[in-house]
Amino acid sequence: MAMGVGGPGLIGRVSAEDGFRLAHPDVIVAQIAASRARAGLRFRMIFVLTWIVLVGGLAAALAESGKVDPSFIAKWGPFILQGIPVTLFVSVCSIVLAVVFALFGALGRLSRNPPIYAIATLYVSLVRGTPLIVQIIFVYLALPQFGIVLDALTGGILALSFNYGAYLTEIFRAGVEAIPRGQREAAQALGMTERSIMRRVILPQAIRIVIPAIGNDFISMTKDSALVSLVTIQEVFWRAQNAGTQSFRTFEALMIAAMVYWVMTIVFSLGQERLEKRMAEGDVRL
Amino acid sequence: MDPIPVSADHHDPYAKPGTLTPAGAEPVVRAIDLQKFYGSNHVLRGVTMEVFPSETVCLIGKSGSGKSTLLRCINFLEEPTVGFIEVDGLRVAADPLRPRNRQHQEQIRQIRLRAQMVFQEFNLFPHMKVIDNLVEGPIRVKGLSRDQAIATAEKYLDKVGLAEKRDEYPGRLSGGQKQRVAIARALTMEPKVLLFDEPTSALDPTLVGEVINVMEELAHEGATMIVVTHEMAFAREAADRVYFIEGGTFVEVGPPDQVIESPRDPRTREFLARTFGKAHVPSADTDTALPSDADTRATQVRLKSQWSPGSQGATSYGPVGHRNEPG
Numbered sequence: 001m002a003m004g005v006g007g008p009g010l011i012g013r014v015s016a017e018d019g020f021r022l023a024h025p026d027v028i029v030a031q032i033a034a035s036r037a038r039a040g041l042r043f044r045m046i047f048v049l050t051w052i053v054l055v056g057g058l059a060a061a062l063a064e065s066g067k068v069d070p071s072f073i074a075k076w077g078p079f080i081l082q083g084i085p086v087t088l089f090v091s092v093c094s095i096v097l098a099v100v101f102a103l104f105g106a107l108g109r110l111s112r113n114p115p116i117y118a119i120a121t122l123y124v125s126l127v128r129g130t131p132l133i134v135q136i137i138f139v140y141l142a143l144p145q146f147g148i149v150l151d152a153l154t155g156g157i158l159a160l161s162f163n164y165g166a167y168l169t170e171i172f173r174a175g176v177e178a179i180p181r182g183q184r185e186a187a188q189a190l191g192m193t194e195r196s197i198m199r200r201v202i203l204p205q206a207i208r209i210v211i212p213a214i215g216n217d218f219i220s221m222t223k224d225s226a227l228v229s230l231v232t233i234q235e236v237f238w239r240a241q242n243a244g245t246q247s248f249r250t251f252e253a254l255m256i257a258a259m260v261y262w263v264m265t266i267v268f269s270l271g272q273e274r275l276e277k278r279m280a281e282g283d284v285r286l
Numbered sequence: 287m288d289p290i291p292v293s294a295d296h297h298d299p300y301a302k303p304g305t306l307t308p309a310g311a312e313p314v315v316r317a318i319d320l321q322k323f324y325g326s327n328h329v330l331r332g333v334t335m336e337v338f339p340s341e342t343v344c345l346i347g348k349s350g351s352g353k354s355t356l357l358r359c360i361n362f363l364e365e366p367t368v369g370f371i372e373v374d375g376l377r378v379a380a381d382p383l384r385p386r387n388r389q390h391q392e393q394i395r396q397i398r399l400r401a402q403m404v405f406q407e408f409n410l411f412p413h414m415k416v417i418d419n420l421v422e423g424p425i426r427v428k429g430l431s432r433d434q435a436i437a438t439a440e441k442y443l444d445k446v447g448l449a450e451k452r453d454e455y456p457g458r459l460s461g462g463q464k465q466r467v468a469i470a471r472a473l474t475m476e477p478k479v480l481l482f483d484e485p486t487s488a489l490d491p492t493l494v495g496e497v498i499n500v501m502e503e504l505a506h507e508g509a510t511m512i513v514v515t516h517e518m519a520f521a522r523e524a525a526d527r528v529y530f531i532e533g534g535t536f537v538e539v540g541p542p543d544q545v546i547e548s549p550r551d552p553r554t555r556e557f558l559a560r561t562f563g564k565a566h567v568p569s570a571d572t573d574t575a576l577p578s579d580a581d582t583r584a585t586q587v588r589l590k591s592q593w594s595p596g597s598q599g600a601t602s603y604g605p606v607g608h609r610n611e612p613g
Contacts, residue, residue, distance in 0.1 A: 112386075180407075180409075182405060182407050182409035183409060183411065185363055185405070185409060186405060186409035186410070186411070187411075188363060188398070189361060189363060189398055189402065189403040189405075190398070190402070190422065190423035190426075190427055190471075190475065191395045191396075191398040191399045191423065191427040191475075192422075192423070192426055192427055193395070196426050200422065200426065201411055204413050205411075205412065205413050208413065
């Protein structure tokens with residue numbers, strides 16, 4: 001049997017003029033790549049088109065219905081958008097503080113010291129076992145009964161970070177436990193103390209593992225920060241609600257707020273994806 | 287249960303200074319009446335072992351025989367249940383009831399400074415460059431300045447032939463290179479004894495040779511080494527003494543040409559037979575069996591007992607023939 005160059009000649013084309021001709025493997029490889037690229041492009045185009053049809057159709061239907069007041073959006077839109085910096089400020093401060101809580105929480109949960117372990121476990125259990133909304137209002141309305149009066153912004157940030165810190169505590173603990181036992185043993189064998197093993201060997205590796213999780217929590221945080229509107233922090237949702245109820249245009253107001261949160265999470269998710277990719281490349285070093 | 291007899295004055299009946307040991311030297315490592323239980327599993331049943339300076343001692347035996355446990359007890363990665371460990375004159379008694387006692391922990395740290403370990407899985411710190419892996423111990427533990435530590439580290443990195451990998455991350459190195467870095471990391475601590483826990487068992491067969499070569503060079507230069515290994519070729523050429531361990535006790539101990547070449551105990555024979563994949567009968571016509579008389583003579587050129595500085599032949603370890611499957 002005749003064999004093609006570099007291959008068993010079963011792949012080829014039949015045409016009237018050429019008769020049976022063997023394609024060179026390089027040509028076939030190039031054709032496969034091109035066909036994959038075409039399929040990928042087609043998939044993305046249909047995806048975008050579908051979104052445009054759905055979202056655009058919905059927007060057109062709303063505009064057509066005559067029930068949506070464009071002048072409200074023009075008038076109150078900027079007021080609502082001014083809440084974005086507040087939302088971002090609350091989210092960023094809270095996630096930073098939550099990481100600090102989680103670091104201590106995780107060290108406590110990993111501690112062999114019974115009281116420290118008990119305190120950390122109580123923190124996680126209590127915070128995860130009660131609703132976030134209750135915690136936020138508790139800080140704002142219940143603590144003053146004991147003479148602890150925090151301004152709304154401080155209280156809101158504290159409540160959010162305390163709550164997220166408890167969830168992150170368990171993620172941090174899992175991150176530390178994911179470090180192979182050999183790492184600790186190697187550090188021990190060098191004669192390092194428990195303290196420097198944790199600080200120099202375990203934590204730096206664990207933090208790398210949990211950075212994507214922190215990013216995820218930050219994205220959730222931007223949405224959960226809407227809850228602090230309950231304690232009069234003038235972030236996006238607070239502004240939307242007040243603008244809406246004032247002029248009986250809640251639909252428009254909430255739609256603007258929803259769009260703001262949506263766009264923010266899309267942007268952060270893209271950032272998160274890039275971060276995770278970078279971390280994955282960093283794994284080459286790991 | 288009967289009380290477990292322990293005597294701090296036990297001596298290893300098989301210990302004798304190696305060919306490179308300075309005259310009149312005391313043992314640098316002593317494990318005295320060492321016993322280890324995991325729960326009710328009696329893993330080490332009272333082993334006594336002494337290693338003199340500049341000796342290379344190989345521990346061989348089946349998996350689960352207790353050889354790794356013995357090694358890990360020497361630097362207290364496992365707390366022995368009963369017995370004593372002495373390294374460079376510092377004697378520490380097993381304290382299984384209060385292993386986290388502060389004073390005990392400090393003693394253990396002092397032992398570890400003197401007995402550095404090389405692990406099967408390398409255990410390099412992946413988030414640190416090679417050079418930082420090497421200087422971490424000297425700086426944090428011995429309190430050296432960074433400059434001093436780097437000078438020492440570079441010396442040993444050069445010794446294992448990886449000076450140019452100084453600023454790489456471990457993830458970019460091959461397994462053999464990682465293990466050589468791990469050896470350099472242990473050397474940078476300038477310990478009294480090196481402990482090797484199956485240093486080539488995690489390596490691709492083609493990468494075993496480069497690690498073995500470094501270890502042989504160390505052995506020939508007079509490093510004190512205790513090596514848990516399945517590499518019989520290494521044991522044969524570099525060891526002063528071979529300890530065959532089974533069921534947590536030493537079954538047969540002696541120079542490699544006795545224990546490996548002509549074992550007396552049937553258990554040793556059975557182990558070696560399995561290790562070499564066939565009956566332990568020297569034969570000339572297979573490449574998996576032990577070398578024939580002719581091979582042995584050729585090998586002896588490189589034997590440690592006949593080694594002198596400057597006479598190192600290029601030892602070539604191929605993946606075939608010298609590579610022995612773990613028993």
